[in-house]
Amino acid sequence: MGKYYIGLDGGSTYLKAALIGKGKVIDTMVRSTGIDNNGTARKIAAELCSRNSLSPSDIGYIMATGYSRKILEVADDDISEITAHAYGVRMTAPKEYRPGMIIDIGGQDSKIIYLDQSYGVKNFSMNDKCAAGTGKFMEVIAQILETTIDNVGPLSLKATNPCDINSTCVVFAQSEVISLVARKYDRCDILAGMHQSMAKRIIKMMKKTEKGVDILMTGGGALNTGLHHAFEEELMRDVYVAQYPQFNGAIGAALIASERG
Amino acid sequence: MTESIKHENLKQRQDKRFINKETQTAAKYLRRMKELSGAPEGMEPFYDTLERIYVDMEYIEKKPGQKTIGTYCVMTPPELIYASGAVPVKLCSGNYTAFSVGENIAPRDACPLVKAVAGFKQTGLMPIYEDCSIMVIPITCDCKKKIAGMLSDSCDIMTMHIPASRNDDDIDEYIRQLYDLMERLENVTGNRITYESLSNGFRKVGYAQYELSEFIRLKKQLPYLIRGSHAMAILNSSSYMPADVWGRALHRVNAALKKRIAEKKTVTSKKLPRILLTGSPIVFPNIKIPLLIEEMGGIVAGDETCMGERGLWDPAVITNDSFDGMIRALANRALRPCPCPTFADNSQRIYRLKQLIKENQIQGVIYHVLRGCLVYDHEYKRIEEELGKLGIPVIRLESDYNEEDIEQLRIRIEAFIELIKLKQAPEKAVAVRRSF
Numbered sequence: 001m002g003k004y005y006i007g008l009d010g011g012s013t014y015l016k017a018a019l020i021g022k023g024k025v026i027d028t029m030v031r032s033t034g035i036d037n038n039g040t041a042r043k044i045a046a047e048l049c050s051r052n053s054l055s056p057s058d059i060g061y062i063m064a065t066g067y068s069r070k071i072l073e074v075a076d077d078d079i080s081e082i083t084a085h086a087y088g089v090r091m092t093a094p095k096e097y098r099p100g101m102i103i104d105i106g107g108q109d110s111k112i113i114y115l116d117q118s119y120g121v122k123n124f125s126m127n128d129k130c131a132a133g134t135g136k137f138m139e140v141i142a143q144i145l146e147t148t149i150d151n152v153g154p155l156s157l158k159a160t161n162p163c164d165i166n167s168t169c170v171v172f173a174q175s176e177v178i179s180l181v182a183r184k185y186d187r188c189d190i191l192a193g194m195h196q197s198m199a200k201r202i203i204k205m206m207k208k209t210e211k212g213v214d215i216l217m218t219g220g221g222a223l224n225t226g227l228h229h230a231f232e233e234e235l236m237r238d239v240y241v242a243q244y245p246q247f248n249g250a251i252g253a254a255l256i257a258s259e260r261g
Numbered sequence: 262m263t264e265s266i267k268h269e270n271l272k273q274r275q276d277k278r279f280i281n282k283e284t285q286t287a288a289k290y291l292r293r294m295k296e297l298s299g300a301p302e303g304m305e306p307f308y309d310t311l312e313r314i315y316v317d318m319e320y321i322e323k324k325p326g327q328k329t330i331g332t333y334c335v336m337t338p339p340e341l342i343y344a345s346g347a348v349p350v351k352l353c354s355g356n357y358t359a360f361s362v363g364e365n366i367a368p369r370d371a372c373p374l375v376k377a378v379a380g381f382k383q384t385g386l387m388p389i390y391e392d393c394s395i396m397v398i399p400i401t402c403d404c405k406k407k408i409a410g411m412l413s414d415s416c417d418i419m420t421m422h423i424p425a426s427r428n429d430d431d432i433d434e435y436i437r438q439l440y441d442l443m444e445r446l447e448n449v450t451g452n453r454i455t456y457e458s459l460s461n462g463f464r465k466v467g468y469a470q471y472e473l474s475e476f477i478r479l480k481k482q483l484p485y486l487i488r489g490s491h492a493m494a495i496l497n498s499s500s501y502m503p504a505d506v507w508g509r510a511l512h513r514v515n516a517a518l519k520k521r522i523a524e525k526k527t528v529t530s531k532k533l534p535r536i537l538l539t540g541s542p543i544v545f546p547n548i549k550i551p552l553l554i555e556e557m558g559g560i561v562a563g564d565e566t567c568m569g570e571r572g573l574w575d576p577a578v579i580t581n582d583s584f585d586g587m588i589r590a591l592a593n594r595a596l597r598p599c600p601c602p603t604f605a606d607n608s609q610r611i612y613r614l615k616q617l618i619k620e621n622q623i624q625g626v627i628y629h630v631l632r633g634c635l636v637y638d639h640e641y642k643r644i645e646e647e648l649g650k651l652g653i654p655v656i657r658l659e660s661d662y663n664e665e666d667i668e669q670l671r672i673r674i675e676a677f678i679e680l681i682k683l684k685q686a687p688e689k690a691v692a693v694r695r696s697f
Contacts, residue, residue: 046697056695074697082676083683121680123656126669256683 060261105221489561
């Protein structure tokens with residue numbers, strides 16, 4: 001039995017993988033999901049091994065999570081995203097983080113997970129019927145504003161006067177943004193407005209009665225500094241960002257794998 | 262003339278579409294239930310009943326000329342209906358097709374159960390509704406009150422006031438209503454309710470309850486002898502079968518379960534997380550939640566719902582064997598032990614849940630809330646708090662009568678089951694030769 005473990009997070013947009021061993025994250029990798037989930041997963045696992053000079057037999061257990069978790073044949077078992085994220089933060093949360101609440105912004109859904117003091121899942125709520133409040137929404141808006149997803153955050157932080165974006169539907173919000181562009185609003189202000197409206201929408205899913213706990217952002221959406229800022233402003237409190245936010249699910253899956261292997 | 266023919270054709274076409282959709286949905290859920298592994302012998306009468314009512318769309322089985330009395334809730338005593346020579350049918354509905362019709366009748370925030378009842382009544386196509394000589398509607402919430410008014414347009418109804426508390430005055434008031442109900446039943450059936458016939462009513466229901474208590478005793482056994490979804494099918498069918506017929510069918514299931522003990526046969530050899538299902542009623546074909554729990558690797562080991570075990574759990578206890586004593590026993594049974602959230606003080610429910618958790622070694626509670634069912638939703642907080650003290654995790658699953666939220670429910674249920682599994686000792690992996 002090997003002493004290394006792989007977590008695979010087959011998301012709607014990207015396939016993420018994490019390699020852990022000796023209680024820490026050794027390597028991570030991300031690929032576009034594409035149409036061949038299974039092939040991509042196999043390749044990514046093989047690459048993780050070769051890049052870290054490991055042989056397949058060094059891998060004790062592989063755990064899959066995410067939308068395509070059930071079809072990843074390379075994995076030994078699968079676990080839901082919620083459990084995976086809750087586990088992931090054990091490794092990725094900053095030391096001072098008191099569990100907790102997790103806000104996970106994925107490509108296709110966003111979720112709030114409530115943890116007890118020992119990082120066990122207490123409850124969760126999720127939005128998965130609708131693209132508003134997800135990474136996909138950011139991508140659509142970035143495209144209209146002729147920028148890329150990586151620049152959305154930094155640009156929005158330059159805003160002086162964030163616009164109001166009130167539509168709760170991604171399609172309507174899109175036309176709202178187009179009309180703001182036509183009225184010559186500043187791109188930075190539009191982006192800041194978008195982050196505010198996303199944050200507001202996600203906060204609505206949240207229980208505000210939780211006391212003495214901190215909030216941690218995970219998922220690809222947490223890479224967006226503008227969105228992080230919007231959450232802090234809307235909640236009027238500090239929000240932590242997980243280390244390797246995009247890989248939090250994969251790391252969580254790997255951690256569960258390490259308990260099995 | 263041509264206009265009216267056209268109109269008639271349109272109505273006929275619409276009716277046909279309704280029937281098609283209704284029967285297809287019912288057949289699908291019946292099939293999913295049958296596909297779930299581990300069912301004991303003797304399930305056929307229950308499956309057949311659900312099929313008869315929802316797929317074949319027939320009346321309930323009864324003697325020629327026998328009247329059908331429509332009832333809602335556990336607060337209409339079936340003993341009294343049997344005593345009048347009639348047969349009760351419980352009309353609380355879980356029907357997706359009727360719900361979609363009812364959505365245009367009832368307000369948006371009304372609960373799906375009431376919308377489905379409104380839908381069935383509007384179409385006039387559901388035999389068990391159309392066959393009722395009278396519908397008895399205990400007013401357990403605002404939606405029931407308004408639906409009673411709506412139903413009275415096309416059917417003879419009797420509402421029963423359900424008090425907010427259960428002191429002696431409340432019981433006395435309820436007893437007066439039972440005497441009113443008795444008179445209404447006598448008028449409808451033309452039969453006198455006598456000491457003798459009421460005793461017979463008690464015997465019929467008592468027998469069914471005896472078999473149920475035996476069933477619950479067997480169901481508690483570990484490892485499990487039966488799945489909760491199958492138990493739910495049995496309990497749901499009690500709404501559409503005469504109590505004695507149902508009791509006899511359950512007797513055969515009980516015998517099959519005892520045989521399983523003797524043969525050391527169980528549902529599965531795996532350790533399935535034991536879930537207690539409580540909250541708003543689960544009515545066929547809206548059985549998606551118990552099915553999902555068991556399809557995702559859990560077992561519904563406890564059931565505290567009114568179309569499930571609660572419906573027949575509490576027996577009427579006669580302490581004074583006069584006629585009035587029997588009526589009083591019915592009133593006491595309907596109100597005093599009932600854990601329905603219609604009552605202002607409902608510490609009974611907490612007590613009952615704790616009892617079920619202990620008896621069935623429950624590891625997690627799924628709290629079902631039908632959208633718009635405020636009384637159940639209100640109690641969630643209190644129950645979450647109380648069970649939190651016991652270290653029992655609870656999740657609230659809100660849903661209504663459609664299939665759009667199945668994937669969302671599935672992931673929530675799956676994560677909940679994982680949460681319980683992770684508390685148990687992890688399964689160790691078997692060594693594998695790995696290659697990429």
